[in-house]
Amino acid sequence: xxxxxxxxxxxxxxxxxxxxxxxxxxxxxxxxxxxxxxxxxxxxxxxxxxxxxxxxxxxxxxxxxxxxxxxxxxxxxxxxxxxxxxxxxxxxxxxxxxxxxxxxxxxxxxxxxxxxxxxxxxxxxxxxxxxxxxxxxxxxxxxxxxxxxxxxxxxxxxxxxxxxxxxxxxxxxxxxxxxxxxxxxxxxxxxxxxxxxxxxxxxxxxxxxxxxxxxxxxxxxxxxxxxxxxxxxxxxxxxxxxxxxxxxxxxxxxxxxxxxxxxxxxxxxxxxxxxxxxxxxxxxxxxxxxxxxxxxxxxxxxxxxxxxxxxxxxxxxxxxxxxxxxxxxxxxxxxxxxxxxxxxxxxxxxxxxxxxxxxxxxxxxxxxxxxxxxxxxxxxxxxxxxxxxxxxxxxxxxxxxxxxxxxxxxxxxxxxxxxxxxxxxxxxxxxxxxxxxxxxxxxxxxxxxxxxxxxxxxxxxxxxxxxxxxxxxxxxxxxxxxxxxxxxxxxxxxxxxxxxxxxxxxxxxxxxxxxxxxxxxxxxxxxxxxxxxxxxxxxxxxxxxxxxxxxxxxxxxxxxxxxxxxxxxxxxxxxxxxxxxxxxxxxxxxxxxxx
Amino acid sequence: xxxxxxxxxxxxxxxxxxxxxxxxxxxxxxxxxxxxxxxxxxxxxxxxxxxxxxxxxxxxxxxxxxxxxxxxxxxxxxxxxxxxxxxxxxxxxxxxxxxxxxxxxxxxxxxxxxxxxxxxxxxxxxxxxxxxxxxxxxxxxxxxxxxxxxxxxxxxxxxxxxxx
Amino acid sequence: xxxxxxxxxxxxxxxxxxxxxxxxxxxxxxxxxxxxxxxxxxxxxxxxxxxxxxxxxxxxxxxxxxxxxxxxxxxxxxxxxxxxxxxxxxxxxxxxxxxxxxxxxxxxxxxxxxxxxxxxxxx
Numbered sequence: 077x078x079x080x081x082x083x084x085x086x087x088x089x090x091x092x093x094x095x096x097x098x099x100x101x102x103x104x105x106x107x108x109x110x111x112x113x114x115x116x117x118x119x120x121x122x123x124x125x126x127x128x129x130x131x132x133x134x135x136x137x138x139x140x141x142x143x144x145x146x147x148x149x150x151x152x153x154x155x156x157x158x159x160x161x162x163x164x165x166x167x168x169x170x171x172x173x174x175x176x177x178x179x180x181x182x183x184x185x186x187x188x189x190x191x192x193x194x195x196x197x198x199x200x201x202x203x204x205x206x207x208x209x210x211x212x213x214x215x216x217x218x219x220x221x222x223x224x225x226x227x228x229x230x231x232x233x234x235x236x237x238x239x240x241x242x243x244x245x246x247x248x249x250x251x252x253x254x255x256x257x258x259x260x261x262x263x264x265x266x267x268x269x270x271x272x273x274x275x276x277x278x279x280x281x282x283x284x285x286x287x288x289x290x291x292x293x294x295x296x297x298x299x300x301x302x303x304x305x306x307x308x309x310x311x312x313x314x315x316x317x318x319x320x321x322x323x324x325x326x327x328x329x330x331x332x333x334x335x336x337x338x339x340x341x342x343x344x345x346x347x348x349x350x351x352x353x354x355x356x357x358x359x360x361x362x363x364x365x366x367x368x369x370x371x372x373x374x375x376x377x378x379x380x381x382x383x384x385x386x387x388x389x390x391x392x393x394x395x396x397x398x399x400x401x402x403x404x405x406x407x408x409x410x411x412x413x414x415x416x417x418x419x420x421x422x423x424x425x426x427x428x429x430x431x432x433x434x435x436x437x438x439x440x441x442x443x444x445x446x447x448x449x450x451x452x453x454x455x456x457x458x459x460x461x462x463x464x465x466x467x468x469x470x471x472x473x474x475x476x477x478x479x480x481x482x483x484x485x486x487x488x489x490x491x492x493x494x495x496x497x498x499x500x501x502x503x504x505x506x507x508x509x510x511x512x513x514x515x516x517x518x519x520x521x522x523x524x525x526x527x528x529x530x531x532x533x534x535x536x537x538x539x540x541x542x543x544x545x546x547x548x549x550x551x552x553x554x555x556x557x558x559x560x561x562x563x564x565x566x567x568x569x570x571x572x573x574x575x576x577x578x579x580x581x582x583x584x585x586x587x588x589x590x591x592x593x594x595x596x597x598x599x600x601x602x603x604x605x606x607x608x609x610x611x612x613x614x615x616x617x618x619x620x621x622x623x624x625x626x627x628x629x630x631x632x633x634x635x636x637x638x639x640x641x642x643x644x645x646x647x648x649x650x651x652x653x654x655x656x657x658x659x660x661x662x663x664x665x666x667x668x669x670x671x
Numbered sequence: 672x673x674x675x676x677x678x679x680x681x682x683x684x685x686x687x688x689x690x691x692x693x694x695x696x697x698x699x700x701x702x703x704x705x706x707x708x709x710x711x712x713x714x715x716x717x718x719x720x721x722x723x724x725x726x727x728x729x730x731x732x733x734x735x736x737x738x739x740x741x742x743x744x745x746x747x748x749x750x751x752x753x754x755x756x757x758x759x760x761x762x763x764x765x766x767x768x769x770x771x772x773x774x775x776x777x778x779x780x781x782x783x784x785x786x787x788x789x790x791x792x793x794x795x796x797x798x799x800x801x802x803x804x805x806x807x808x809x810x811x812x813x814x815x816x817x818x819x820x821x822x823x824x825x826x827x828x829x830x831x832x833x834x835x
Numbered sequence: 836x837x838x839x840x841x842x843x844x845x846x847x848x849x850x851x852x853x854x855x856x857x858x859x860x861x862x863x864x865x866x867x868x869x870x871x872x873x874x875x876x877x878x879x880x881x882x883x884x885x886x887x888x889x890x891x892x893x894x895x896x897x898x899x900x901x902x903x904x905x906x907x908x909x910x911x912x913x914x915x916x917x918x919x920x921x922x923x924x925x926x927x928x929x930x931x932x933x934x935x936x937x938x939x940x941x942x943x944x945x946x947x948x949x950x951x952x953x954x955x956x957x958x
Binding site: 183 | 836837838839842843845846848849850852853855866868870871874900901902903904905906907908909915953954957
């Protein structure tokens, strides 16, 4: 185990700027300092900062050194690697460049990102295979087919520490190994592109911006497990991604990168698309395969696991889009490069779709272990309209809400599970003080009730009952016993549902009960919604000190619920008020309050 | 997945029928061909009435119950015809926290239909959808593939007017 | 594809073409974010206006290409101009009208239209 990793960019920009010399001096100095066993030196692919090359990156950190000259190396080794002091004069300073115009890479939005899965998105033309090849595309496949055995490929993936990016976080290399271990006349490689979490669009962006990376990785997987056929199961709601994938498949066939005798090695592999038809449960692996077979997409009990009997009863490997998007870079840069990023058990980066109450909505890729605060405040630009951060929701309907008290927790698989949420596929929705957490829990349960396939009772009936109790609470009819019942039912569903969808469906309820119990209690005991969202619990009142008696509200009220004399404070009759909010909109003095 | 019964009489043409038969002939030997065939059938007819399901059932020799089961399982398959202009309101999380629920209410009020239904003149149909992946523009609604982002309930009437 | 050499030949040729090989890059590359978020914000008319204008002005040294999601959905449509030996310039919230100004000023005359760049508009 090395305590530090030093990455020297071996992209052609840095190479021409003198990276080989840097590498040589670096190794010499490290040996001289006697820390050869503590520090590993890795040559990597392009970081995309070619103008600032040669680039040297030191992990943990990472610290980016730019325009490094051989004579700077002794200082980096002695100060940083030996004494732990960053050499600030060499740190890449992304301030002002050419003519005072800040380039996009230097905005706060990009600074804390590190792009592996998204490396080509927004850079290349996704409809031109040659542009993908220009950035090193299909090189990994070529090397794998001509230089590695399937076992070596699997070992590289295991060593990298890559875990499934679709949600559960199962070690990818182990999955490959299991699929290889089962002998069969036919095996399949599948790609889960049925990105159904509301608020998540990472996979769509990869498919639209860099479709070939998925094709290349699936072909590598096919070689590793011994399969000749791949299927991509993609949502029909993503027409552009489907179009680009179809074009990419056609081009790859034309260039002989799919089909027969790839790279003249005798290896055959081809890929077909299958379109989903709008069923969230089909993102679950067994349901997805059942759907490709042409059935109602209901999950199957496991075992047998897909690696034994998957699609069409044959051994099958299934990974999601983002997982595949990491594979070629791991092959090219080596497993040490990948595992030098991230936390102890979560390596590499993760793509998140930022949405909700946040200034910069969009797609970000960050090293595992970045804190939620950094993502929301630094990259996301914080909460707009001077509102306060209340919670972030990750993992969609299977995840939970992370409260402000966990703002500084490093994001990785295990930490998120520990605080009652999950990584999920990567939707990250920010909520402010105007969002009611009971209402959010109800929103997710409504989703799960609608999407439950109906095969097992705990999910079909249980989620419906959860929804009804939540609905009762938001209408002001809840009791304290209801809160206990909610918890009890949640635990029961978690333990007894057949598939991941059902087992994780109670998470939004459990996490909001855990961190925002006072909001539930306010709904139940005080019959109030603190965020002023649940309509049944709101009442509109007029502040007699602010009211000027202009009569505008009384004239606008559709139900004549407001009375009062000219130039005197008005009053709202609560029995007549339908809570439409027109009076609040009309009042010029801010005298209408919501309680 | 509420299933509403079809009240509009079936009016398939001979041309559509022939197209469907050609699709079936082309795809039937593929593994797991049923879903792709049903998707193409919906493209041809615009929806999947029981008459079309029967044709597929007969041609593939698959029980009608199975086809009906699939048609009602997936939200993409419609047993009712759609309006000339298909409105869908995104109720994904990002849109929801930014108020797409109010957009839906406004549409229901203006069109006097609820989601999953079509106006009596066949002009507008209203559906909710999960994320369309344009979360940066939330809240979002789509009319026949045109995306309207960052809308408020007050904008809805004006947008609908474009389709009068 | 029969060999790695064949792949590497394409790569070498294309690296110059798309500006990865700084020394041999001699064209101006203009990319337009055309993933779903970009298209929903109106990237198609922007792309069409750009291509037409570049053709009309006979700028044979400029290539206009679509690309995927740049990541900043709320600033779409985004257009980036990459010129040999210079920093990439990112223009945001583009319209067909603004794009004409960029062709006229930036691509023809070499003057960056500061008011539309991300650093000016966002800070």
